[in-house]
Amino acid sequence: MNQAGNALxxxxxxxxxxxxxxxxxxxxxxxxxxxxxxxxxxxxxxKPMDExxxxxxxxxxxxxxxxxxxxxxxxxxxxxxxxxxxxxxxNSLAIVVPSTVLSILLGAVNGYALSFWRARxxxxxxxxxxxxxxxxxxxxxxxxxxxxxxxxxxxxLPGIVLIHVIFGMPVMTLLFRNYYASIPEELFKxxxxxxxxxxxxxxxxxxxxxxxxxxxxAIMQVTGIWNxxxxxxxxAGRDNLPMTVQLNNVINTTTGVxxxxxxxxxxxxxxxxxLSIYLISGRWFxxxxxxxAVKG
Amino acid sequence: xxxxxxxxRRKFVPYAALAPxxxxxxxxxxxxVLWSLKVSLSSSRTFPAHDFVGLTQYARLFxxxxxxxxxxxxxxxGILFIAACLVIGFLLAVFIDQKVSGEGVLRTVFLxxxxxxxxxxxxxxxxxxxxxxxxxxAVRLWGYADFQFDWIVDQDKAMYTIVIATVWQASGLxxxxxxxxxxxIDEEIWKxxxxxxxxxxxxYLSIVLPMLGPSVxxxxxxxxxxxxxxxxxxxxxxxxxxxIASEVPAKFIMDHLFGRANIALASAGSIMLLLTVIVxxxxxxxxxxxxxxxxxxK
Numbered sequence: 001m002n003q004a005g006n007a008l009x010x011x012x013x014x015x016x017x018x019x020x021x022x023x024x025x026x027x028x029x030x031x032x033x034x035x036x037x038x039x040x041x042x043x044x045x046x047k048p049m050d051e052x053x054x055x056x057x058x059x060x061x062x063x064x065x066x067x068x069x070x071x072x073x074x075x076x077x078x079x080x081x082x083x084x085x086x087x088x089x090x091n092s093l094a095i096v097v098p099s100t101v102l103s104i105l106l107g108a109v110n111g112y113a114l115s116f117w118r119a120r121x122x123x124x125x126x127x128x129x130x131x132x133x134x135x136x137x138x139x140x141x142x143x144x145x146x147x148x149x150x151x152x153x154x155x156x157l158p159g160i161v162l163i164h165v166i167f168g169m170p171v172m173t174l175l176f177r178n179y180y181a182s183i184p185e186e187l188f189k190x191x192x193x194x195x196x197x198x199x200x201x202x203x204x205x206x207x208x209x210x211x212x213x214x215x216x217x218a219i220m221q222v223t224g225i226w227n228x229x230x231x232x233x234x235x236a237g238r239d240n241l242p243m244t245v246q247l248n249n250v251i252n253t254t255t256g257v258x259x260x261x262x263x264x265x266x267x268x269x270x271x272x273x274x275l276s277i278y279l280i281s282g283r284w285f286x287x288x289x290x291x292x293a294v295k296g
Numbered sequence: 297x298x299x300x301x302x303x304x305r306r307k308f309v310p311y312a313a314l315a316p317x318x319x320x321x322x323x324x325x326x327x328x329v330l331w332s333l334k335v336s337l338s339s340s341r342t343f344p345a346h347d348f349v350g351l352t353q354y355a356r357l358f359x360x361x362x363x364x365x366x367x368x369x370x371x372x373x374g375i376l377f378i379a380a381c382l383v384i385g386f387l388l389a390v391f392i393d394q395k396v397s398g399e400g401v402l403r404t405v406f407l408x409x410x411x412x413x414x415x416x417x418x419x420x421x422x423x424x425x426x427x428x429x430x431x432x433x434a435v436r437l438w439g440y441a442d443f444q445f446d447w448i449v450d451q452d453k454a455m456y457t458i459v460i461a462t463v464w465q466a467s468g469l470x471x472x473x474x475x476x477x478x479x480x481i482d483e484e485i486w487k488x489x490x491x492x493x494x495x496x497x498x499x500y501l502s503i504v505l506p507m508l509g510p511s512v513x514x515x516x517x518x519x520x521x522x523x524x525x526x527x528x529x530x531x532x533x534x535x536x537x538x539x540i541a542s543e544v545p546a547k548f549i550m551d552h553l554f555g556r557a558n559i560a561l562a563s564a565g566s567i568m569l570l571l572t573v574i575v576x577x578x579x580x581x582x583x584x585x586x587x588x589x590x591x592x593x594k
Contacts, residue, residue, distance in 0.1 A: 023391050023394050023396060024396065026387070026391050027388075027391050027392065027396060027402055030384075030388060030391075030406070031402060031405045031406070033464075034405050034406055034408070034409060034464065034468070035405060036424075037409075037417075037420045037421065037424060037464065038408075040420070040423070040424055041420055041423075044423065052429060053429070055437075056433070056434045056437045056438075057423075057424070057429060057430055057431065057433065057434045058434050106316055106317070109313050109314075109316075110314065110317045113310050113313050113314050114314075117310035118310075119310045119311055119314055121318075122310075122314055125314070125317060125318055125321045125322075128321050128325060128326060129317065129320075129321050129325065132321065132324075132325035133521075134521060134573050134577055135325065135329060135570060135573070136524050136525065136546065136566065136569045136570060136573060137525065138545075138546055138549040138550065138553075138562075138565070138566040138569060139328065139329055139332050139563075139566040139567065139569065139570050140324070140325070140328040140329065140332070141550075141553065141566075142331075142332060142335065142553055142559055142562065142563060142566075143327065143328035143331035143332060143335075144324070144328055146331075146344075147323070147328075165320075166320050166324045169317065169320055169324075173317065197306060197309065198306070198309040198310055198313060199309070199313075223411055226413070227412070227413030227414070227415075227416075228413075229413065229414065229415045229527075229528040229531070229532075230527055230528060230550070234554075244413050244415045244416070244528075247415060247416070247419070248415050248419070248531065248532055251419050251422075251532075252531075252532065252535065260423060260429065263419065263423065264420075264423065267416050267419050267420060270413070270415075270416055271411075271412045271413065271416045274411040274412065274413070275408065275411050275412065277411065278407070278408060278410075278411035279404070279408075282404075285407075285411070286407070286472050286476075289410075289469060289472055289473065
């Protein structure tokens with residue numbers, strides 16, 4: 001229907017009348033506004049400091065330098081420690097990978113169990129979980145700190161992973177529940193009659209059909225967890241601080257001269273992973289937004 | 297006997313599989329909320345105290361100037377942020393929907409900020425808006441020596457800079473959601489409107505926009521949750537300053553939990569935040585579930 005609609009609409013007149021020019025003028029100026037910060041980040045990160053101090057923020061660099069990028073990566077100071085933000089990069093990676101895998105696995109099992117198996121009380125649990133998606137994190141932070149401390153997981157890698165699994169569960173479960181709800185019940189019944197058990201049907205029948213939703217879920221979790229700040233700040237501990245926290249430390253807690261070029265290089269470096277995912281995944285990313293939005 | 301046991305085990309497996317979810321829901325969500333509620337009714341400071349002081353902390357909270365300022369800021373921020381995102385997102389979606397060339401590129405450009413963290417967003421805009429080297433200075437160098445754009449260090453305007461930065465980050469999201477909604481609208485409407493000679497903008501405002509209701513609702517819910525969460529962007533951009541001009545509740549709570557060691561007051565604040573969410577989101581959910589069930593019964 002959509003394609004027919006597009007074809008129909010393309011038959012509408014498309015010559016350059018004033019309205020058409022207006023449309024493009026609006027879109028182009030909007031695009032410039034959206035691109036402006038990216039442009040400023042890039043040119044600032046390539047300028048030497050004295051050029052920044054004297055010059056215009058919009059100007060292209062007169063002498064291009066990549067030194068700020070090297071400094072940002074390997075020798076910028078976060079507090080007393082001058083190791084750059086590369087440590088944060090590896091920390092973020094170490095947090096993102098297990099958190100994403102675990103939350104997708106749990107979300108898939110939950111969604112599968114909720115869609116096909118009649119477990120008593122599961123519907124109620126799911127309802128509470130969906131409401132949980134709206135609870136401000138601040139309500140849960142202090143008790144979670146206490147719980148993790150009691151489990152000796154506070155300020156540790158497994159601890160922050162567990163936290164991301166907890167906060168990711170509502171959306172992940174919803175995503176998979178909705179996906180499995182669209183799979184014909186007959187398929188499941190046939191597998192049952194053939195003697196398949198809970199996990200056998202899950203692993204051999206459901207998972208192989210789940211690739212699209214797993215991709216969507218992975219995109220959502222990787223970008224979401226990579227961009228997280230508050231949870232990493234509270235739960236990760238000094239040795240596991242994610243890149244976002246280190247970035248903020250580099251920029252907002254440095255004493256002495258502020259190296260704006262280094263700051264901007266560090267900001268780009270921190271954003272590189274989610275931005276690449278966005279650019280590569282394209283429509284999948286948008287699909288994730290739409291799927292996650294169903295929670296409303 | 298063995299067959300019976302196997303049957304029992306089979307019935308038990310789904311429950312076992314749902315155990316992690318049950319644990320997280322009961323302890324992670326329900327338990328922590330009740331815990332915070334309990335702490336908010338105690339006199340705890342650095343360590344939890346197991347007494348009961350009624351609503352004392354709430355009274356203290358609403359006598360706290362910083363909290364009141366945070367609430368006021370959040371209300372102002374929420375209204376401006378949601379309104380601006382919806383308007384800009386709607387305009388972008390409608391203009392993109394005019395069969396423009398380069399649609400893919402435009403969509404990518406409008407949505408890429410959404411892939412960036414609030415921390416990065418805040419830091420970029422802090423740099424753009426700083427009066428010494430940022431936009432203000434650039435415009436002055438272009439010859440407008442009196443140009444002033446120092447909102448980020450202005451007590452009365454700092455909050456607006458956070459609006460600008462986060463609208464830049466999130467309005468692409470609204471565009472994506474509404475564009476999907478627009479593409480789902482029946483083309484017949486356009487034919488009918490053309491036959492009746494209704495101007496395009498009228499059709500968008502009076503016919504299409506109401507039909508986009510569910511998409512707008514979705515966008516609203518997503519934006520609203522972002523408003524309540526507002527923390528990273530403030531920390532990155534202004535640290536709540538100048539003074540307490542851009543303090544927000546989430547930051548107030550975090551500061552009192554960790555910096556100022558007043559967990560009871562912080563918990564009271566967090567419960568107030570939760571109540572706000574319930575009051576604003578619950579009616580919307582209710583309305584949507586009614587619409588959903590009506591559709592289902594058809």
